[in-house]
Amino acid sequence: MSETTGFTLEGKRDYTGAKLGMWLFLLSEILLFGGMFVLYSVYRYKNPADFHHASEELDVILGTLNTLILLTSSLTMAVSISAIQKGRRKLSAFLLVATMAFGLLFLVNKGFEWTAKIDHCIYPNSPTLLTRMKGEILFFGLYYVMTGLHGLHVLVGVGVLSVMLILLLKEKINQNHFTALENSGLYWHLVDIIWIFLYPLFYLIT
Amino acid sequence: MKTRTYLLVWVGLIILTGITFSVAGFHPGGWAVLVALSIAGTKSGLVLSYFMHLKSEKELVFKIAIPLVLAVLLVFISLTFSDVAFR
Numbered sequence: 001m002s003e004t005t006g007f008t009l010e011g012k013r014d015y016t017g018a019k020l021g022m023w024l025f026l027l028s029e030i031l032l033f034g035g036m037f038v039l040y041s042v043y044r045y046k047n048p049a050d051f052h053h054a055s056e057e058l059d060v061i062l063g064t065l066n067t068l069i070l071l072t073s074s075l076t077m078a079v080s081i082s083a084i085q086k087g088r089r090k091l092s093a094f095l096l097v098a099t100m101a102f103g104l105l106f107l108v109n110k111g112f113e114w115t116a117k118i119d120h121c122i123y124p125n126s127p128t129l130l131t132r133m134k135g136e137i138l139f140f141g142l143y144y145v146m147t148g149l150h151g152l153h154v155l156v157g158v159g160v161l162s163v164m165l166i167l168l169l170k171e172k173i174n175q176n177h178f179t180a181l182e183n184s185g186l187y188w189h190l191v192d193i194i195w196i197f198l199y200p201l202f203y204l205i206t
Numbered sequence: 207m208k209t210r211t212y213l214l215v216w217v218g219l220i221i222l223t224g225i226t227f228s229v230a231g232f233h234p235g236g237w238a239v240l241v242a243l244s245i246a247g248t249k250s251g252l253v254l255s256y257f258m259h260l261k262s263e264k265e266l267v268f269k270i271a272i273p274l275v276l277a278v279l280l281v282f283i284s285l286t287f288s289d290v291a292f293r
Contacts, residue, residue, distance in 0.1 A: 016265055023268065027275040034279045038286050045290065060227075067223050075216040078257045079209055189257045193250045199223075200242035204230035 015179050022183040026190045029153075033194050036146050040201060043138045050135020055205035057122075058143070059113055063203035066109050067195065070154075073102030074192045077185045087175040089168065096165050096181075099188065103158045110151050114144075143202055150198060153191045160184045207256065215256045222249050 044051045080095035117140075121128035124144055129137055164184050167173045173181050226245045230238065255261040260268060 016267075020265075020267060020271075023271065027271065030275060031279065034282065038283055041283070042286060042290050045287075064223070064227055068220065071216065071219045071223065074219075074253060074257050075212055078207075078212045082207060082209060082212070186258055189253050192257075193253050196249045196253070197243075197246050200226050200230070200246055204226065204242060206230055206232075206238040 013177070013179070018179045018183060019186075022186050026186060029190060029194075033146075033149075036142070036149070037197065037201075040142050040146065043135070043142065044205075047133075047135025047138060050133045051139050052205050053133075054136040054139035054143075055202060057117075058203050059116070060203050062109055062113050063199055066106050067199045069102050069106050069109070070192050070195050073099045073106070074189050076102065077188045081178065081182055081185050084168070084173060084175065084178045084181060089171070089174070092181075093165060093168050096161060096168065100158050100161050100165070103154050103161070103188075106154055107151060107158075110147065146198060147202070150191065150194055153194070157184075157188050157191055160187065207259070207262065211256060215252050218252055219249055222252075 076095045076098045080092045080099060083089075083092035083095060117123065122140055123129065124141055129140060161184055164173065164181050167180065222245050226242055229241055229245075232238075254272075260272065263269070
């Protein structure tokens with residue numbers, strides 16, 4: 001029974017339910033970011049030239065590097081889950097730490113990027129920014145809000161993964177019970193997917 | 207899923223990132239956004255199917271709920287654009 005439906009009465013665990021709950025949360029996240037992408041698209045449609053000029057000021061190399069970092073962190077996350085499923089706890093913990101390190105590296109790069117922009121007096125409502133074209137003001141507003149909200153998600157992700165690491169080391173997460181780690185992985189991958197869209201839309205406008 | 211599969215998916219994702227990056231320099235006009243978005247869509251598809259295991263998910267509810275939300279998002283985007291474009 002438990003093999004086919006993922007539900008056991010004895011342990012009172014419902015894996016499918018847990019995963020479905022996580023997915024419902026992720027779907028609400030998709031709609032949250034989706035709304036922002038719609039806002040972005042409409043403003044870009046109305047101010048194509050301004051968006052192009054403003055985009056050229058962003059650091060493409062740093063943006064690309066961050067894309068590679070986040071994609072690699074998704075790989076280590078996925079392999080960490082498959083490692084615990086095979087009972088390889090140490091490997092799983094190591095890969096989990098690597099995932100968190102990539103996440104933090106992403107945030108450090110993001111920090112450098114934002115600091116550089118703020119040093120050039122480009123931040124929401126800054127006097128320098130307000131003298132520029134309307135579309136450029138909109139672009140940088142969206143840039144700060146969307147990459148900021150995404151960065152916040154990465155930070156939360158690192159927090160969740162550190163709790164998972166503790167549970168893993170305490171063997172609360174093990175070969176038979178790994179749904180919590182799997183669900184954290186789902187969250188991590190979703191944050192990666194959001195970045196996959198943010199990257200070309202902000203850094204690569206031609 | 208096998209580690210080898212994950213590695214191949216990762217290589218695919220890196221290659222697609224390289225393509226997006228280099229195509230952006232070519233200025234193919236109005237197609238640029240479409241190309242960038244289709245590559246991003248393909249990358250998301252890879253992450254969803256393999257890393258997020260949707261390919262091996264057997265429960266029907268996953269196969270319904272996720273496309274449903276994406277469809278809602280699509281309706282949401284197309285209605286907004288039909289409003290903005292013909293205002």
